[in-house]
Amino acid sequence: MNTIPLHQLPDKAYIHTLRSMQNYDQLVYSLCSKNTKEAIKSLNLEKGAINIYVDNSIELEICCEESFALIFYIDYDDSFPNNQIIAREDIKVVVDPYGESIRWESNFQNFGLKEYLHHFCEVLRRPKICVLLFSGENLDESFIEPIQKSIEGFQIEVLSISDDLTPEFAQKALESFSNYEDLYFDVIPCESHKVYEMDKYLIQNLMLVSFPDRGETKIDQVLVSNSEEISLRVPNFSEKDLNRFLKLWVRGSNPRLKYFYTVRQRPFGRDSLDMNLVLKGIKSNQIPLDSEEVHRRTKLAGGYRIWSFNGTTAVIMPRPQGQFELIVE
Template structure:
């Protein structure tokens, strides 16, 4: 079009022509068009847009990122969960626009994104500050693969974990000032979930019963207290040899508050057959490498073996730090 030409009345065109035009638009222009009206939104939905995943970060501001291709993203920024305006950017060049609407909340923005990209699942949610209405936010999507959150108490951790019910990974921490309730039967149930990974970056206390409940493929715990760490390890290893935790392939737990600078290996392996494995052992090195997790590295250690031939390598890379990989 040239200067002075009348504007193109886009919505007056036949539907097939409209769809062809919208399909040729840049991603951010398609998104902007979808915000104009319900008719425009339906038009954008009709061209069957797809995205690879949706990522949500709730912190000092709320960020919703839509990965359309490996190199193309759209990012929506909201000041908080009751914001009346959103800033929309493309991550490639940083250009974008601001969208303002009365009573525009994060649920509206997220629901709009999921509708136009025909998504029902969110890939990752990082909930680092509390939301005004967690249940309302949860109702905007069907499922999420990964949830990461910080909880102020064990009971809040249970509530958030049960609300979001991730499909693959649960990652959380409980505040340092939180108190451990030994009579609470709900908190340990978090560990029963059949997930790819459970990672707890901080919790009050870890005991043997918690470990024996682990059912995820990867189980990682960073805690403040472990009562009699060497004895608990000994009992845990014996339970594993007897058949506990059949699905879990990697265990890691690290105690921040105990003073076990040097674990007594005689106490850890009391009554347990084991063999020392050098950190240069090719079989063990290959097993750790094949596991495919960047944080799983072989430091040398000890092999134990079940009666059915299953082998696990135990490693103690630092004080009060235990790793165990089941690899055969």
């Protein structure tokens, strides 16, 4: 085999070589020994991210510089003691950018999700899981506890629960993981006549909450939310509901809110919202159509600026198909 004693190169050349490697190779190199781990850690790799996708198997995705570098597929074996997720067999790893899968030799025995997670969090100096996503209609609730044990102590940036899961699964997942900043759920974690039970998740001080509407969501549930961003999909709020929300915002409700967005607002037989009804009784100024004002990368021309009691301003952007956007400045 073509070999070269990398550790015996001059220090500068050694670091040069490590820096010149592809991200995938750097991460694999970090797994070779304690010293190689420290060497890659010292490179301060930029923009690393760690995602966990739980479907029928567990996928641990390690990203570097906005493209994925390594994906580990780890099968959950419930026969293993203490519900630990251990990759006892060979680990299937997807390699990028070479576009091929390889199966590692099983010399990482007793090295499972938890161990890989700790390893890469340390190497990437990123003590957070970027995305924890549950999906798959066959996903069993018994997956939750082992995952919880494996990621214990880690902050989660985005917790996402897809719509093919049951409300019971969603509820258990939301109760099991509390250490998240953004919450996306596509399934209402309660029975349809108990939508109010959702409020306990909405009142958290999150960065973002995004939830679906099954027809029972009330504007009150937006009002109890303490998130900086709220995104609702297919809500059936009327102009009167939105007017009530805005009047309460003017009086000081949702003080942390920076952005509120409803997707696919049902149009009530019209193409867009009637802004006269939405803004009824609220002092507002329309921003000229030729204005160049931009906030949060959104052009504000044509929007309606309103003021809260403490002087904070917000712009309401009328959108096609009845969508509604509130941008707090």
